Amino acid sequence: MDYEQGVGWNNARIVPYADFALDPAAMVLHYGQAIFEGTKCYRRADGGLQLFRPQANLARMTRSAERMGMPALDEETALEGLKQLVRIEEAWVPHLDGTSLYIRPTMISMDVGLGVHASKKYLFYIILSPVGAYYKEGLKPVSIYVEDAYVRAVRGGVGFTKCAGNYAASILAGDVAEKKGFSQVLWLDGVEQKYVEEVGSMNMMFAYGNKIVTPKLNGSILPGITRDSVLTLARSMGYEAEEERLDINEIFADAKSGKLTEAFGTGTAAVISPVGTLAMKDEKITIGDGGIGKVAQSLYDTLTGIQYGRLEDKFGWIIKL
Ligand code: PMP
DSSP: OEEETTTEEEOOOOOOSOOOOOOTTBHHHHHOOEEEOOEEEEEOTTSOEEEESHHHHHHHHHHHHHHTTOOOOOHHHHHHHHHHHHHHTGGGSOOSTTOEEEEEEEEEEOOBOSSOSOOSEEEEEEEEEEEOOSSTTSSOOEEEEEOOSOOSOOTTSSTTSOBHHHHHHHHHHHHHHHHTTOSEEEEEOTTTSOBEEEETTEEEEEEETTEEEEEOOOSSSOOOHHHHHHHHHHHHTTOEEEEEOOBHHHHHHHHHHTOOOEEEEEETTTEEEEEEEEEETTEEEEOTTSSOOHHHHHHHHHHHHHHTTSSOOTTSOEEEO
Protein backbone atom coordinates (compact mmCIF):
# COMPACT_ATOMS: atom_id res chain seq x y z
CA MET A 1 0.00 0.00 0.00
CA ASP A 2 1.01 3.63 -0.50
CA TYR A 3 1.25 6.53 1.89
CA GLU A 4 0.96 10.17 1.01
CA GLN A 5 1.05 13.02 3.48
CA GLY A 6 -2.45 14.45 3.80
CA VAL A 7 -4.05 11.30 2.37
CA GLY A 8 -2.66 8.57 4.64
CA TRP A 9 -2.30 4.91 3.73
CA ASN A 10 -4.21 4.00 0.58
CA ASN A 11 -4.37 1.70 -2.43
CA ALA A 12 -3.81 -1.58 -0.53
CA ARG A 13 -3.34 -4.24 -3.19
CA ILE A 14 -1.91 -7.68 -3.84
CA VAL A 15 0.14 -7.99 -7.04
CA PRO A 16 2.33 -10.77 -8.47
CA TYR A 17 5.98 -10.65 -7.35
CA ALA A 18 7.88 -8.42 -9.80
CA ASP A 19 10.45 -5.63 -10.07
CA PHE A 20 9.22 -2.16 -9.26
CA ALA A 21 10.50 1.17 -10.51
CA LEU A 22 12.45 3.56 -8.30
CA ASP A 23 13.52 7.03 -9.34
CA PRO A 24 17.34 7.29 -9.00
CA ALA A 25 16.70 10.21 -6.64
CA ALA A 26 14.21 8.25 -4.49
CA MET A 27 15.03 9.30 -0.95
CA VAL A 28 15.26 5.74 0.36
CA LEU A 29 18.40 5.23 -1.74
CA HIS A 30 20.20 8.22 -0.27
CA TYR A 31 18.91 8.81 3.23
CA GLY A 32 18.02 5.30 4.23
CA GLN A 33 14.44 5.59 5.42
CA ALA A 34 13.95 1.84 5.18
CA ILE A 35 12.55 -0.39 7.93
CA PHE A 36 11.49 -4.01 7.88
CA GLU A 37 10.20 -6.91 9.94
CA GLY A 38 10.54 -10.67 9.96
CA THR A 39 7.87 -13.13 11.06
CA LYS A 40 6.93 -16.65 10.04
CA CYS A 41 4.01 -18.87 9.05
CA TYR A 42 4.23 -22.46 10.32
CA ARG A 43 2.48 -25.64 9.15
CA ARG A 44 0.97 -27.83 11.82
CA ALA A 45 1.11 -31.62 11.64
CA ASP A 46 -2.59 -31.62 10.59
CA GLY A 47 -1.62 -29.46 7.57
CA GLY A 48 -3.17 -26.24 8.91
CA LEU A 49 -1.27 -22.95 8.91
CA GLN A 50 -0.52 -20.60 11.75
CA LEU A 51 1.18 -17.27 12.35
CA PHE A 52 3.17 -16.44 15.50
CA ARG A 53 2.53 -12.96 17.00
CA PRO A 54 2.47 -11.02 13.69
CA GLN A 55 0.75 -8.10 15.45
CA ALA A 56 3.87 -7.68 17.61
CA ASN A 57 5.98 -7.30 14.47
CA LEU A 58 3.62 -4.72 12.97
CA ALA A 59 3.55 -2.76 16.25
CA ARG A 60 7.37 -2.84 16.30
CA MET A 61 7.36 -1.51 12.73
CA THR A 62 5.28 1.47 13.87
CA ARG A 63 7.81 2.12 16.68
CA SER A 64 10.67 1.93 14.16
CA ALA A 65 8.74 4.26 11.82
CA GLU A 66 8.28 6.89 14.52
CA ARG A 67 12.03 7.05 15.21
CA MET A 68 12.85 7.19 11.50
CA GLY A 69 10.46 10.09 10.77
CA MET A 70 8.18 7.73 8.86
CA PRO A 71 4.38 7.36 9.24
CA ALA A 72 2.82 4.89 11.69
CA LEU A 73 1.76 1.76 9.85
CA ASP A 74 -1.93 1.00 9.26
CA GLU A 75 -1.43 -2.19 11.27
CA GLU A 76 -4.94 -3.54 10.74
CA THR A 77 -4.77 -3.34 6.93
CA ALA A 78 -1.20 -4.67 6.98
CA LEU A 79 -2.25 -7.71 9.06
CA GLU A 80 -5.21 -8.39 6.78
CA GLY A 81 -2.93 -8.15 3.71
CA LEU A 82 -0.36 -10.42 5.36
CA LYS A 83 -3.01 -13.08 6.05
CA GLN A 84 -4.43 -12.86 2.51
CA LEU A 85 -0.95 -13.16 0.98
CA VAL A 86 -0.09 -16.24 3.01
CA ARG A 87 -3.39 -17.88 2.05
CA ILE A 88 -2.66 -17.17 -1.64
CA GLU A 89 0.87 -18.61 -1.33
CA GLU A 90 -0.23 -21.43 0.97
CA ALA A 91 1.48 -24.07 -1.21
CA TRP A 92 4.86 -22.49 -0.33
CA VAL A 93 4.55 -23.14 3.40
CA PRO A 94 6.88 -26.13 3.80
CA HIS A 95 5.65 -29.33 5.44
CA LEU A 96 8.80 -30.34 7.29
CA ASP A 97 9.10 -29.51 10.98
CA GLY A 98 11.67 -26.74 11.49
CA THR A 99 10.88 -25.13 8.14
CA SER A 100 8.47 -22.25 7.58
CA LEU A 101 7.37 -19.42 5.31
CA TYR A 102 9.34 -16.29 6.21
CA ILE A 103 7.34 -13.06 5.91
CA ARG A 104 9.15 -9.76 5.36
CA PRO A 105 7.03 -6.57 5.75
CA THR A 106 9.03 -3.55 4.52
CA MET A 107 8.48 0.23 4.44
CA ILE A 108 10.56 2.62 2.31
CA SER A 109 10.47 6.34 1.47
CA MET A 110 9.53 7.12 -2.11
CA ASP A 111 9.80 10.91 -2.43
CA VAL A 112 12.16 12.16 -5.10
CA GLY A 113 14.59 14.86 -4.07
CA LEU A 114 18.07 15.64 -2.84
CA GLY A 115 17.27 17.62 0.30
CA VAL A 116 17.59 15.80 3.63
CA HIS A 117 14.16 15.75 5.26
CA ALA A 118 11.37 13.27 5.93
CA SER A 119 9.74 11.98 2.77
CA LYS A 120 6.05 12.69 2.16
CA LYS A 121 5.49 9.44 0.26
CA TYR A 122 6.09 5.84 1.35
CA LEU A 123 5.55 2.32 0.09
CA PHE A 124 4.72 -0.58 2.41
CA TYR A 125 4.99 -4.08 0.97
CA ILE A 126 5.28 -7.67 2.11
CA ILE A 127 7.36 -10.39 0.46
CA LEU A 128 7.49 -14.08 1.37
CA SER A 129 10.07 -16.82 1.13
CA PRO A 130 10.07 -20.45 2.27
CA VAL A 131 12.99 -21.07 4.62
CA GLY A 132 14.65 -24.26 5.78
CA ALA A 133 15.55 -25.08 9.34
CA TYR A 134 18.22 -22.64 10.57
CA TYR A 135 20.43 -25.59 11.44
CA LYS A 136 19.82 -28.73 9.44
CA GLU A 137 20.90 -30.90 12.37
CA GLY A 138 18.37 -29.19 14.67
CA LEU A 139 19.87 -27.35 17.63
CA LYS A 140 23.58 -26.82 17.19
CA PRO A 141 25.93 -24.74 19.37
CA VAL A 142 27.48 -21.76 17.56
CA SER A 143 30.60 -19.77 18.27
CA ILE A 144 30.36 -16.00 18.64
CA TYR A 145 33.00 -13.28 18.50
CA VAL A 146 32.71 -10.33 20.91
CA GLU A 147 33.18 -7.29 18.68
CA ASP A 148 35.83 -4.87 19.90
CA ALA A 149 36.55 -2.70 16.87
CA TYR A 150 33.08 -1.48 15.93
CA VAL A 151 29.83 -0.63 17.70
CA ARG A 152 26.37 -1.28 16.30
CA ALA A 153 24.33 1.35 18.12
CA VAL A 154 24.83 4.45 20.21
CA ARG A 155 22.82 6.18 22.94
CA GLY A 156 19.94 8.13 21.41
CA GLY A 157 20.44 6.41 18.05
CA VAL A 158 18.34 3.94 16.10
CA GLY A 159 19.52 0.65 17.65
CA PHE A 160 16.04 -0.27 18.91
CA THR A 161 14.55 0.03 15.41
CA LYS A 162 14.67 -2.57 12.69
CA CYS A 163 16.05 -0.14 10.12
CA ALA A 164 18.18 -1.18 7.16
CA GLY A 165 21.06 1.06 8.24
CA ASN A 166 21.66 -0.97 11.41
CA TYR A 167 22.39 -3.98 9.25
CA ALA A 168 24.50 -1.97 6.77
CA ALA A 169 26.66 -0.87 9.70
CA SER A 170 27.01 -4.48 10.91
CA ILE A 171 27.93 -6.24 7.67
CA LEU A 172 31.70 -5.65 7.77
CA ALA A 173 32.10 -6.89 11.36
CA GLY A 174 30.00 -9.98 10.57
CA ASP A 175 32.09 -10.79 7.51
CA VAL A 176 35.37 -10.39 9.40
CA ALA A 177 34.10 -12.68 12.21
CA GLU A 178 32.90 -15.25 9.70
CA LYS A 179 36.32 -15.36 8.04
CA LYS A 180 37.78 -16.12 11.47
CA GLY A 181 35.35 -19.05 11.81
CA PHE A 182 32.63 -17.46 13.96
CA SER A 183 28.91 -17.46 13.13
CA GLN A 184 28.12 -13.93 14.25
CA VAL A 185 29.38 -11.10 16.41
CA LEU A 186 28.18 -10.09 19.84
CA TRP A 187 27.80 -6.33 20.08
CA LEU A 188 28.77 -4.38 23.16
CA ASP A 189 27.24 -1.04 24.18
CA GLY A 190 28.36 2.00 22.21
CA VAL A 191 29.37 4.08 25.23
CA GLU A 192 31.71 2.01 27.40
CA GLN A 193 32.01 -1.01 25.12
CA LYS A 194 31.68 -3.44 27.99
CA TYR A 195 27.98 -4.25 28.40
CA VAL A 196 26.35 -7.00 26.33
CA GLU A 197 23.83 -5.71 23.79
CA GLU A 198 22.84 -8.39 21.25
CA VAL A 199 24.09 -10.59 18.43
CA GLY A 200 23.70 -9.87 14.67
CA SER A 201 20.20 -11.32 14.42
CA MET A 202 19.48 -12.56 17.94
CA ASN A 203 19.04 -11.28 21.47
CA MET A 204 21.32 -12.90 24.05
CA MET A 205 20.40 -14.86 27.17
CA PHE A 206 22.62 -16.45 29.81
CA ALA A 207 21.69 -19.20 32.26
CA TYR A 208 23.07 -19.58 35.77
CA GLY A 209 21.51 -22.93 36.63
CA ASN A 210 17.77 -22.23 36.58
CA LYS A 211 18.16 -18.45 36.47
CA ILE A 212 18.12 -16.76 33.07
CA VAL A 213 19.42 -13.23 32.54
CA THR A 214 19.24 -11.07 29.44
CA PRO A 215 20.36 -7.48 28.79
CA LYS A 216 17.79 -4.89 29.80
CA LEU A 217 16.30 -2.96 26.89
CA ASN A 218 18.08 0.38 26.76
CA GLY A 219 17.14 2.03 23.46
CA SER A 220 19.98 0.49 21.50
CA ILE A 221 18.92 -3.19 21.63
CA LEU A 222 16.21 -4.50 19.30
CA PRO A 223 13.26 -5.60 21.48
CA GLY A 224 13.05 -9.10 20.02
CA ILE A 225 9.69 -10.78 19.85
CA THR A 226 11.34 -14.14 20.51
CA ARG A 227 13.13 -12.55 23.50
CA ASP A 228 9.81 -11.41 24.93
CA SER A 229 8.19 -14.80 24.24
CA VAL A 230 11.08 -16.73 25.81
CA LEU A 231 11.05 -14.56 28.96
CA THR A 232 7.32 -15.24 29.35
CA LEU A 233 7.69 -18.96 28.65
CA ALA A 234 10.69 -19.31 30.95
CA ARG A 235 8.78 -17.78 33.87
CA SER A 236 5.78 -20.01 33.16
CA MET A 237 8.08 -23.05 33.17
CA GLY A 238 9.44 -22.20 36.62
CA TYR A 239 12.72 -20.55 35.63
CA GLU A 240 13.68 -17.25 37.17
CA ALA A 241 14.17 -14.69 34.37
CA GLU A 242 15.66 -11.22 34.87
CA GLU A 243 16.58 -8.28 32.65
CA GLU A 244 19.87 -6.75 33.78
CA ARG A 245 22.90 -4.80 32.57
CA LEU A 246 25.50 -7.48 31.83
CA ASP A 247 29.22 -6.76 31.88
CA ILE A 248 31.03 -8.94 29.32
CA ASN A 249 34.05 -9.31 31.63
CA GLU A 250 31.80 -10.79 34.32
CA ILE A 251 30.23 -13.14 31.77
CA PHE A 252 33.73 -14.37 30.83
CA ALA A 253 34.74 -14.73 34.50
CA ASP A 254 31.50 -16.60 35.33
CA ALA A 255 31.95 -18.92 32.34
CA LYS A 256 35.50 -19.72 33.44
CA SER A 257 34.48 -20.40 37.05
CA GLY A 258 31.59 -22.60 35.89
CA LYS A 259 28.90 -20.35 37.46
CA LEU A 260 27.54 -19.51 34.02
CA THR A 261 26.07 -22.74 32.70
CA GLU A 262 24.57 -21.77 29.34
CA ALA A 263 24.40 -18.98 26.76
CA PHE A 264 21.93 -18.83 23.88
CA GLY A 265 20.52 -16.42 21.33
CA THR A 266 16.84 -15.91 20.52
CA GLY A 267 15.36 -14.74 17.22
CA THR A 268 12.70 -15.42 14.60
CA ALA A 269 15.21 -17.03 12.23
CA ALA A 270 17.47 -18.74 14.79
CA VAL A 271 14.62 -19.61 17.22
CA ILE A 272 16.92 -20.57 20.13
CA SER A 273 20.55 -20.99 19.33
CA PRO A 274 22.96 -22.33 21.97
CA VAL A 275 26.31 -20.54 22.11
CA GLY A 276 29.08 -23.08 22.72
CA THR A 277 32.06 -20.74 22.41
CA LEU A 278 32.58 -17.04 23.08
CA ALA A 279 35.74 -15.29 21.94
CA MET A 280 37.01 -11.83 22.84
CA LYS A 281 40.33 -10.48 21.55
CA ASP A 282 42.74 -13.43 22.02
CA GLU A 283 40.65 -15.24 24.59
CA LYS A 284 38.29 -18.09 23.73
CA ILE A 285 36.02 -19.70 26.31
CA THR A 286 33.66 -22.65 26.28
CA ILE A 287 30.25 -22.15 27.89
CA GLY A 288 29.18 -25.08 30.06
CA ASP A 289 30.33 -28.20 28.25
CA GLY A 290 30.11 -26.42 24.88
CA GLY A 291 27.00 -28.41 23.97
CA ILE A 292 23.26 -27.83 24.15
CA GLY A 293 22.19 -26.91 27.66
CA LYS A 294 19.00 -28.18 29.26
CA VAL A 295 17.51 -24.69 29.66
CA ALA A 296 18.00 -23.88 25.95
CA GLN A 297 16.68 -27.30 24.94
CA SER A 298 13.54 -27.04 27.10
CA LEU A 299 12.76 -23.51 25.86
CA TYR A 300 13.36 -24.59 22.26
CA ASP A 301 11.01 -27.56 22.64
CA THR A 302 8.29 -25.43 24.23
CA LEU A 303 8.56 -22.49 21.82
CA THR A 304 8.65 -24.64 18.67
CA GLY A 305 5.91 -26.81 20.19
CA ILE A 306 3.63 -23.75 20.30
CA GLN A 307 4.74 -22.46 16.89
CA TYR A 308 4.05 -25.80 15.18
CA GLY A 309 0.81 -26.40 17.07
CA ARG A 310 2.01 -29.38 19.12
CA LEU A 311 1.57 -27.57 22.43
CA GLU A 312 -1.27 -25.47 23.75
CA ASP A 313 -0.91 -21.73 23.14
CA LYS A 314 -1.67 -20.36 26.61
CA PHE A 315 -0.65 -16.83 25.75
CA GLY A 316 -2.83 -16.05 22.71
CA TRP A 317 0.20 -15.85 20.40
CA ILE A 318 -1.08 -17.97 17.53
CA ILE A 319 -3.34 -16.87 14.67
CA LYS A 320 -4.72 -19.89 12.85
CA LEU A 321 -5.37 -19.33 9.14
N1 PMP B 1 18.40 -8.43 17.20
C1 PMP B 1 18.57 -8.16 15.89
C2 PMP B 1 19.56 -7.15 15.49
C3 PMP B 1 17.77 -8.82 14.93
O1 PMP B 1 17.92 -8.57 13.63
C4 PMP B 1 16.80 -9.77 15.36
C5 PMP B 1 15.94 -10.48 14.35
N2 PMP B 1 14.79 -9.72 14.05
C6 PMP B 1 16.67 -10.01 16.74
C7 PMP B 1 17.48 -9.33 17.64
C8 PMP B 1 15.63 -10.96 17.26
O2 PMP B 1 14.34 -10.38 17.13
P1 PMP B 1 13.06 -11.27 16.88
O3 PMP B 1 12.99 -12.22 18.00
O4 PMP B 1 11.92 -10.30 16.89
O5 PMP B 1 13.23 -11.96 15.57
